[in-house]
Every structure is written in structure tokens, then in C-alpha cells.
Amino acid sequence: MTEKWRCAHGFGLSEPCRECELDSARETVARWGERVDSARKVIAEAAGQSVMLKVAGKPFRCQCGCNVLHRLSGDRDLYACNACELQYEGQG
Ligand SMILES: [Zn+2]
Ligand SMILES: [Zn+2]
Structure with missing residues (x-):
């Protein structure tokens, strides 16, 4: 049996979904954005x-x-x- 995978927005595997890309980009920023900023600060401060x-x-x-x-x-x-x-x- 072949069941086609589709994302929540109705796009199949061979059709990249903008909404899904955006969702994961937002999630990445929400999860890591602050840490990246503070990590950069730490690096800059460590360099003195x-x-x-x-x-x-x-x-x-x-x-x-x-x-x-x-x-x-x-x-x-x-x-x-x-x-x-x-x-x-x-x-x-
Ligand atoms: Zn999608
Ligand atoms: Zn600048």
C-alpha cells in the first residue's frame, strides 16, 4: 500500500511547503535565538x-x-x- 505523506498544509513530500519552512525557522529562532545572541556576547567578552x-x-x-x-x-x-x-x- 502506498500512502502519500502530506504535511498539515496539504503538501506532499516532493512539494516543499513554505508554511512548514517558516514554522521551523520560527521555532529555531524562538528556541535558539536568545542563546545565539548571548553566546556571541560571551565570545566577544572572552576575547576582551x-x-x-x-x-x-x-x-x-x-x-x-x-x-x-x-x-x-x-x-x-x-x-x-x-x-x-x-x-x-x-x-x-
Ligand atoms: Zn506544510
Ligand atoms: Zn553592524
Whole structure:
């Protein structure tokens, strides 16, 4: 006997269901989102490199709005945003 598997939204196995994908993505965020954030914070703090940069005397903000960056290891003066990981090169 062949019974076709269908999700709650009526889609079969060969038809990817957007609703189901969305549901599981939401669940992942709900379950892990907060932990990921705090894990990132722990890593940044452990590195001891969280800094608030100033450019021309004004607090520097990443384009995502975050003003806390951390220094990347290496010989260059490189910083990454704590929120979106965008990288900036320090001057001087
Ligand atoms: Zn579905
Ligand atoms: Zn950012």
C-alpha cells in the first residue's frame, strides 16, 4: 500500500511547503535565538576586545545601528561589528 505523506498544509513530500519552512525557522529562532545572541556576547567578552570606537570625536556606529565592535585578532587594525559582523579597518 502506498500512502502519500502530506504535511498539515496539504503538501506532499516532493512539494516543499513554505508554511512548514517558516514554522521551523520560527521555532529555531524562538528556541535558539536568545542563546545565539548571548553566546556571541560571551565570545566577544572572552576575547576582551569589545570596544566602542570614536571617529572624529563622535561615537562610531555600524550601519546596522550597533555601536559595539570587537577587535579581530591579527596584525591589522581590524574591527567587526558585534551585531552584524561587518568589518571595519581602523585608522592609524
Ligand atoms: Zn506544510
Ligand atoms: Zn553592524
